[in-house]
Amino acid sequence: MEPVIPQPTPFGLSLRTALTMLAFTIVFTALMAGTYEATQSTIAASAEEAKLQLINEVLPPASYDNALLRDELKLAAAPELGLPKGASVWRARKAGQPVALVLEAVAPDGYAGKIRLVMAVMQDGSLGGVRVVEHHETPGLGDYIDPKKDKNKAAPWIEQFKALTGQAWKVKKDGGDIAYRTGATISARAVTNAVARVAAFARSEQAHLYQQGAQP
Known part of the structure; x- marks a missing residue:
């Protein structure tokens, strides 16, 4: 069974x-x-x-020798940088001495909204350089502010800011030195005005910004 x-x-x-x-x-x-x-x-x-x-x-890598990303200062509020809820500032040093401040910022008045930037302000107040890291400007018209989209690869528009000291950080249409492309003044003006504000903030606050927090 x-x-x-x-x-x-x-x-x-x-x-x-x-x-x-x-x-x-x-x-x-x-x-x-x-x-x-x-x-x-x-x-x-x-x-x-x-x-x-x-x-x-x-910011040329040879200009500093510290661990830049570790030498970061968090600002709780930075309206001067277009970031009222806070921003990061990276402090470049060489042999322990201040070289430049690298700041993130926002131009709030682009043609199609906010334009996010990163820029370096040297110890003497001149600019190391500026880059647009995010934007929504019109393709083929206002997006030349981004060197990746700029058709002029030999002399991108954004390179005008390198080594400037601030005497006329306005587009030429507003009486300054910064050139712009016809039909896309708003994009260039937004970036230029933001750069001028951030550079002024960095120059006036650089001693204070370097002193805050412990050096890594």
Whole structure:
């Protein structure tokens, strides 16, 4: 006589299914946690590398020797930079002496909204350089403020700011020295005015900004 195999009850089936799902969830969570731990440092390193690469476009790497990204000052509020809810300032030094301030900022009055910037203001008040990092200006018209979109690769519009000292940081239409492209004055004016405000802030506050916080 063949043995009688007991049939699982509905409760037993539900319990077995629940235990299987629980085991799967535990294994999946463990795998995800392991993957996150394994990739977290790589992701962080890539983000820092990208940030430093951008900063080095406005400030020559040879001009400083400190760990720039570690020498960061967080401002709780920075309306002068167009960032009332806070901003970052990175302090470049060489042999322990101040070289430049690298600041993030926003021009609030672009043609199509806010224009995010990063710029370096040297210790003597001149500019190391300016880069547009985010904007929504009209493609093919106002987007020349971004060197990646500027069709003039030999002499991008944004390079006009390099080494300027601030005597006439206005577009030529407003009586300044900064050239602009016909039909796209608003974009150029927004960036130029923001650069002038940020540079003035950096020059007036540089001693205070360098003194805040401990030097890493």
